[in-house]
Amino acid sequence: MTAVMAIVEDENKDVLMLQLYYQEENERAAEEILEEGMLGFAEHNLAATAWKTKGNDHFKESKYHAAIEYYTKALDCSPTVEEAHTLRLNRSLTFLKTKQFDAALSDLEFGSTTPKPAEKALFRKAQALDNLHRYRECCEVLKVLRLEYPSNVAAKAQLTRAVNRLAEQENGKYRFKQLYMEATKLRPPHLDHSTYVGPVSVRASGSRGRGLFTTEAVRAGDLLLCEKAFAHAFVDTGKAGHNQDVTILINSETDSMTMGAQAELIRMIVQKLYRNPSLISVITDLHHGSYKPVDAFDVDGTALVDTFLVERIVSLNCFGCPLFSRESHLRAVDDDMSQKMNEEQFHSCGIWTMASYINHCCYSNARRAFIGDMMVVRATRDLAPDTEITFWYQMPVANGYGKRQKKFRQWDFECNCTICQDDRTMKENVLAKRRSLRADVLKYFQSRKGTGAAKIEIILATMADTYNRPAIEVPRLSIWEPQLALAKMYTQQKQPVKAIDSALRALASLGYVIDGGNLPRTTGTPMVVKQWGLMMDYLIDCWMLLSSAYRLVAPDLEAQAEEYARISYRICVGEDETFDETYGKLSDLNAGS
Structure with a gap:
């Protein structure tokens, strides 16, 4: 730093x-x-032309900040209207070079000295608006530029690009495979795409402060938000020595230290706000706990950025993120059950301002996924209008209550969802019995000695008796994984009917209500998920197992099960364009389990 x-x-x-x-x-x-x-x-008694010359000289040497100072001095020397116009054009380009898009736009708002707007002014104004993500205004300026200067090839390309960004912003239509390609090539993976805000809005959420709510009914898998990071600090874990160059930020006032990407993220945000004061409220409106911000907004006309406030906001609102959630998903489903207790840790992080308003719930109704610096948020179940959207800050796992609550202290809250209520109110001897039974059943699977499935069925039934509330209210985190593992065992034993029954039980243990999937059944009766439960990565594997089993005994349900696998994949990974090519990998995992 x-x-x-x-x-x-x-x-x-x-x-x-x-x-x-x-x-x-x-x-x-x-x-x-x-x-x-x-x-x-400073020096005095120089004419505007002399200051302009100094500014031009520094610009040529890429000393842009000094050039800005000299252009400003020239403007303070009462230049002619024409000279002032040229100075502002020059300074606007220099502001663009230093990423001061607010200031560049301000310089370009001054009228031209001729009836026809200057070509350079229009193009630079479009660039400033583009970088501020004001794509509709950017398109309007570029249309004028194309009309007045039809031979400007760069403007034509810029307009095409701006139209595409506007379409993403307004319609939420993305070519996700293209996003993967860009994120694979770019370092850092900061993608040239815009934010789409779907049928959601920020509203008051009682004691939780503010939250994000649906504005209309949505279905499981629907896109709620596809947001480009306000700032994104990337750590390339595939690069040798990535742990050697670590940013450290020490706050001597609070005796605290911030390390790694989060410290870099603070610097990035402070610089972005300082350069573009119009963005300050986007960050400062985010949750900042008990910190009391300074009450001044500028000093001598220069924007004031409360860096301690930014530090606090980053600590409470930043998200750790992988390069691709698809890769994280494949690692998750490839792990064996004993490893899944440890949620993956990410070195990169970012601030997604709209997503920051989404509150936590272990029994969440949305999931987030990442492609580069884009966050994709989808509904995990059907939601009515005016429903608060939630996703987990810490993944709920069996026997993980203490770890979850410890994590939540960072945000100064205690989760009161039905999962946590069950863990909190259940008698310790019941929880101990549940833990013991789970340990026993995991040992059976890990021993790989062909233990009788009947014994496992008995243990799972006994575990189910340790829950007082139905799974639709309290997902049974201790049961669903071994229940799915049993379904795989039956698949290997070529018992598709029992595999189907066990897989459906796994889904039911997470709160799913499914009609028409159990056997025996009347041919032609559709299988329908009446209520979606807690979404876990392994459920794509579960639906694919069902699809394969139905192919043998109820072929009319094969495609339906695969479609539910596709929806689940879309939720967990953020998109389903890669579902078909990933399907082979998932099938291999099934076959090798």
Whole structure:
């Protein structure tokens, strides 16, 4: 992290140590900010043209911040209207180079000195609007540019791109395979795509502060949100030595330390807000706990960014993320049951501002997935209008109550979902019996000695008796995995009817209500998920197992089971364009289980 320290004198003639942090890496050398021997006054009596020349010279040397200062001095020297127009055009380009899109746009709002708008002004205005994700306005400016200057090839390409981003923003139509290709090539994987906000809105959520709610009825698998990160700090874990270059941020006031990508994320956000004050409220409106922000918004006309507030907001709102959730999903379903207790840890992280309003619930009704710096949020069940959307901050697993609650202390809340209520109110001797039975059944599977399925059935039935409430209210986290493992055992033993029964029991243990799937049945009766339960990655595997078993004994249900597998895949991975090519891998996993 770039840091600059200097001795300064304040207005009370007191000597202070001035420390500048959060500077942009590799953009501005420390000596360009504070040169040795620099005093707090500038040259005078230079004409606007002289300052402009200095600005141009520094621009050519890529010293953009210095160039901005000189263009500003030139504008302070009462230039002619034409000179002022040229200076603002020059300064706007320099602002674009330094990612100060608000300032560039401000310079370009000044009228042209000719009836016809300047070509450069229109193009730069479009660039500023594009970088602020104001795609509709960007398209309008580019249409004018194309009309006035039809030979501008770059404007034509820019308009095509802006139209595509606007379509994503308004319709939520993405080519997800294209996103994968881009994220595979780009480092960092910051994709050129826009945010889509579906049928959701931010509203008050009682004691939970604010939350995200549906504005209309949605179905399981529907896209609620596809959001580009406000800021994304990427750690390339596939690169040798990625653990050696670690950012460390020490807060001496609170005796706390932030390391790794999260520290880098703070710097990125501070810089982005400082350059573009119009974005400040997007971040500062997020949950920040008990921290009391400063009550000033600017100093001498320059935007004030409360870095301590940003640090607090990042600690409470950032998401750890993989490069692709599809890869994480395949790792999850390839792990054996004893390994799945440990949720995958991610080195990269980001801030997705709309998703930050989604509150936690272990028994969630939405799932998030990632492709590069894009987060995809889909409903995991059918939701009525005005339903609060929730996803888990910590994955609920069997015997994981203490670990979950410890994690939740970071956000200063205690989860009160039905899963946690059951863990909290159940007598310890019952919980101990449940843990013991689960350990026993896992040992049977891990021994791989062909233990009789009848014995496993008895243990699972005994485990079910340790629950007082139906699975539709409290998903049975201790049962669903061994129940699915039993279904796989029956598949290997070529007993499809028993495999179907066990797989459906696995789904029922997670709260699924399914009509028409049990055998025997009347041919032609459709299988319908009347209520979706808790969505887990392994359920795609469960539906594919059902599809294979139905092919043997109830072929009219094969395609229906596969369609439910596809919907589940869409929820867990974020898209279903890769379902068919992943299907082979899932089938291999089934066959090898």
